[in-house]
Amino acid sequence: MSFKNFSEMIAAVKSQPQKRIAVAAADEHEILQAVRNAQDEKLTQAILVGNKANIEKICAEHHISLNGFEIINEPDHIEAARKCCTMVKQKEAHVIVKGLIDTAKYMKAILDKQTGLATGNLLSHVAVFETDCYHKLLFVTDAAINIKPNLDQKVGIIQNAVSVARMLGVEMPKVACCCGVEKVNAAAMPETIDAAILSKMNGRGQITGCMIDGPLGLDNAVNTQSAQIKKIDSPVAGDADIIMAPDLASGNFLYKTLLFLAKSRAAAIVAGAAAPVVLTSRADNHETKYLSIALGLASSQNG
Amino acid sequence: MSFKNFSEMIAAVKSQPQKRIAVAAADEHEILQAVRNAQDEKLTQAILVGNKANIEKICAEHHISLNGFEIINEPDHIEAARKCCTMVKQKEAHVIVKGLIDTAKYMKAILDKQTGLATGNLLSHVAVFETDCYHKLLFVTDAAINIKPNLDQKVGIIQNAVSVARMLGVEMPKVACCCGVEKVNAAAMPETIDAAILSKMNGRGQITGCMIDGPLGLDNAVNTQSAQIKKIDSPVAGDADIIMAPDLASGNFLYKTLLFLAKSRAAAIVAGAAAPVVLTSRADNHETKYLSIALGLASSQNG
Numbered sequence: 001m002s003f004k005n006f007s008e009m010i011a012a013v014k015s016q017p018q019k020r021i022a023v024a025a026a027d028e029h030e031i032l033q034a035v036r037n038a039q040d041e042k043l044t045q046a047i048l049v050g051n052k053a054n055i056e057k058i059c060a061e062h063h064i065s066l067n068g069f070e071i072i073n074e075p076d077h078i079e080a081a082r083k084c085c086t087m088v089k090q091k092e093a094h095v096i097v098k099g100l101i102d103t104a105k106y107m108k109a110i111l112d113k114q115t116g117l118a119t120g121n122l123l124s125h126v127a128v129f130e131t132d133c134y135h136k137l138l139f140v141t142d143a144a145i146n147i148k149p150n151l152d153q154k155v156g157i158i159q160n161a162v163s164v165a166r167m168l169g170v171e172m173p174k175v176a177c178c179c180g181v182e183k184v185n186a187a188a189m190p191e192t193i194d195a196a197i198l199s200k201m202n203g204r205g206q207i208t209g210c211m212i213d214g215p216l217g218l219d220n221a222v223n224t225q226s227a228q229i230k231k232i233d234s235p236v237a238g239d240a241d242i243i244m245a246p247d248l249a250s251g252n253f254l255y256k257t258l259l260f261l262a263k264s265r266a267a268a269i270v271a272g273a274a275a276p277v278v279l280t281s282r283a284d285n286h287e288t289k290y291l292s293i294a295l296g297l298a299s300s301q302n303g
Numbered sequence: 304m305s306f307k308n309f310s311e312m313i314a315a316v317k318s319q320p321q322k323r324i325a326v327a328a329a330d331e332h333e334i335l336q337a338v339r340n341a342q343d344e345k346l347t348q349a350i351l352v353g354n355k356a357n358i359e360k361i362c363a364e365h366h367i368s369l370n371g372f373e374i375i376n377e378p379d380h381i382e383a384a385r386k387c388c389t390m391v392k393q394k395e396a397h398v399i400v401k402g403l404i405d406t407a408k409y410m411k412a413i414l415d416k417q418t419g420l421a422t423g424n425l426l427s428h429v430a431v432f433e434t435d436c437y438h439k440l441l442f443v444t445d446a447a448i449n450i451k452p453n454l455d456q457k458v459g460i461i462q463n464a465v466s467v468a469r470m471l472g473v474e475m476p477k478v479a480c481c482c483g484v485e486k487v488n489a490a491a492m493p494e495t496i497d498a499a500i501l502s503k504m505n506g507r508g509q510i511t512g513c514m515i516d517g518p519l520g521l522d523n524a525v526n527t528q529s530a531q532i533k534k535i536d537s538p539v540a541g542d543a544d545i546i547m548a549p550d551l552a553s554g555n556f557l558y559k560t561l562l563f564l565a566k567s568r569a570a571a572i573v574a575g576a577a578a579p580v581v582l583t584s585r586a587d588n589h590e591t592k593y594l595s596i597a598l599g600l601a602s603s604q605n606g
Contacts, residue, residue, distance in 0.1 A: 133564045147483070147491045180450070180555040188450045191552065218559040219586055226563065226586045249494065250553040252483040256521040257557050260529065261436045262565030283522055283529045 002169035002241075003137055005130045006265055006291055009168060013043050013297045020045045021278075021293060022084035022093035024109070025077045025101040027054035029062055031280070034289035035097070036064050044297055047093055049083050050100070051075040077101040081109035085116050088275045095296035097278040110273055117274040122146070122156030125251075125279075126164045127268040128295055129258050134222060139165055139173070139242040143255035144279075145270065147248045151194050154244065155207060158198065160271035161242045162210040167299040175202075176221035176240035177214025178250075182232060184215060191215075191246035198244075210242075211235055218243065218254070259288070267291035269299065276300050305472035306440055308433045309568060309594055312471060316346050316600045323348045324581075324596060325387035325396035327412070328380045328404035330357035332365055334583070337592035338400070339367050347600055350396055352386050353403070354378040380404040384412035388419050391578045398599035400581040413576055420576040425449070425459030428554075428582075429467045430571040431598055432561050437525060442468050442476070442545040446558035447582075448573065450551045454497050457547065458510060461501065463574035464545045465513040470602040478505075479524035479543035480517025481553075485535060487518060494518075494549035501547075513545075514538055521546065521557070562591070570594035572602060579603050 003009040023035055026048035032055070035046045045068070048055055052073035059066050074080040081101055087093040096117070098106050110116045111123070125144035128137050141161040146153055158175055165173040177195035184192045195214030202212035213236035219226040224238030245251030258264040266288050270277035276296035280289045306312040316322075326338055329351035335358070338349045348371070351358055355376035362369050377383040384404055390396040399420070401409050413419045414426070428447035431440050444464040449456055461478055468476040480498035487495045498517030505515035516539035522529040527541030548554030561567040569591050573580035579599035583592045 131564055133566065138564075143483075178556070180446075180552040189552075217586075218556055219563050223563045229585045245556065246552050249483040249492075249549050250556045253481070253521055253548065253553045253557045254560050257560040258564060260522050260526045261434055261441075261561060261567075263436065264564075282532045283520075 009298050010294050019094035019297050021095045021097050022047045022087045023097045023099050024081040024084045025099035026050040028100040031099045037290050038293045049074050049080040082115050094300040095276045121272040123272040124157045124160045126161045126271045129264045129266050131264040143251035164271050164299045170241050173210045173241040174236040175210050175212040175242045176216045176236050177244050178218045179215040182217045267295035269296050312601050313597050322397035322600050324398045324400050325350045325390045326400045326402050327384040327387040328402035329353040331403040334402045340593050341596045352377050352383040385418050397603040398579045424575040426575040427460045427463045429464045429574045432567045432569050434567040446554035467602045473544050476513045476544040477539040478513050478515040478545040479519045479539050480547050481521045482518040485520045570598035572599050
């Protein structure tokens with residue numbers, strides 16, 4: 001059963017055996033608040049790795065209870081991220097969450113072949129939106145990591161998003177490879193070629209566990225009427241679970257329009273590592289941070 | 304005084320001396336309905352060029368009154384478009400509207416150097432959105448015509464959008480050259496270089512009548528808090544009138560997200576020709592078609 005909204009996703013996380021999150025460089029107010037909320041809601045048990053004195057000071061200042069948190073004192077950011085990775089590898093934690101550490105340093109620790117969480121798979125960004133303009137959760141990828149992905153990278157991006165969607169109960173995710181137009185325009189829009197190829201690779205069993213169609217316009221992907229008017233015969237049209245953007249810029253525009261110009265709720269993780277990676281940005285609101293932790297827990301494969 | 308919403312724009316059109324629209328190949332139900340509404344609202348006086356028998360039949364079938372329409376019988380689509388262009392050139396009409404004619408043929412007639420409306424300026428698509436998530440009308444360009452514009456074309460795209468915004472009362476439009484990130488990333492995201500150059504060209508007086516800043520993330524452009532968190536010091540941030548997308552795909556994603564995944568109202572025209580060109584798509588809803596005609600009238604320079 002797939003989740004129609006975030007409330008159902010959160011209820012599912014609560015009903016499972018509790019998983020743990022490891023927070024790298026946890027001495028940051030906003031993330032401590034989101035982690036506190038997640039633990040109060042009984043979604044998780046948090047292990048905070050960071051400067052213990054700072055963590056205690058920030059929590060005191062902002063009236064955040066430390067009750068039930070496990071705190072590991074490690075003031076060095078890189079070392080904190082490394083310790084979190086080790087905990088995930090040893091199944092002591094199931095999701096890794098970014099705190100005060102720089103994104104570049106955090107990702108470097110995760111990608112480290114010896115001590116990190118690299119699996120050989122591409123890492124990609126998977127966002128999930130709940131909006132009252134769509135009948136189910138909508139996955140968007142990749143709005144933040146892969147800038148101008150080539151065909152192979154697009155395969156990896158799809159596989160990561162499909163794997164997250166399946167963890168959220170979407171048995172056979174419908175993937176729309178969206179472009180500016182719904183027809184192949186080989187000369188001027190090479191992304192439409194990629195979309196056509198990815199569809200065919202899906203038909204030939206080279207990408208499995210999902211149903212891929214493209215090129216599709218974003219309107220055809222999410223709106224049945226729009227697909228009908230354009231006479232598009234597609235099992236994905238009007239009912240897409242996953243929108244794959246042709247590049248970061250367009251994915252990012254979709255992501256930010258939904259978040260800043262529409263009344264949507266969002267969650268996002270980085271997929272493709274040995275465990276879900278929560279990488280919220282400073283500009284994300286409180287709710288997005290909390291929902292991203294919940295999404296990480298919901299999409300974690302470790303029991 | 305700039306218009307905060309479409310109601311104000313429509314009221315302004317009504318208060319001006321009435322302008323006329325010329326509809327090319329008008330024998331199409333949806334456009335006849337939109338034109339009827341515009342005429343009933345006293346926004347315009349319509350001249351329908353097309354197959355007269357078909358126009359009368361369609362109007363009878365759909366109970367659309369022909370009252371007050373001027374009908375010119377011209378069954379040939381290309382010839383109908385040409386006649387509309389001639390009327391615009393002779394100031395008998397002020398806005399040209401696409402009917403049943405193929406978009407390619409319609410645009411070819413408009414771009415014809417002898418009989419069309421070409422001015423030597425770039426043609427570009429300008430969309431305008433009203434959403435309760437933003438404090439004023441938001442202009443988006445180019446979501447439909449220029450696929451991967453170079454720097455010179457981006458100058459033209461900005462100038463066209465600025466000129467439409469000024470006709471709608473925005474005295475000094477704030478233009479955000481949006482990218483996936485708000486920092487210059489010369490190697491991986493050449494669009495951020497263009498954005499930086501366009502800002503500087505504006506500072507040097509090479510692009511006038513507006514205030515340009517970029518690169519900006521879409522969030523920084525429309526959300527003050529997001530700009531503050533990222534420590535972006537910009538007169539455009541959080542208050543953009545015009546979002547210039549780096550390419551058609553990202554502009555199209557922004558356009559379609561606002562239209563299909565958010566509760567926005569939209570209007571759009573093609574700017575850069577001798578008169579505003581209304582080019583609605585089959586997938587546009589009735590309201591968008593009506594508002595696009597109103598936008599064409601509001602942005603027409605002919606008295």
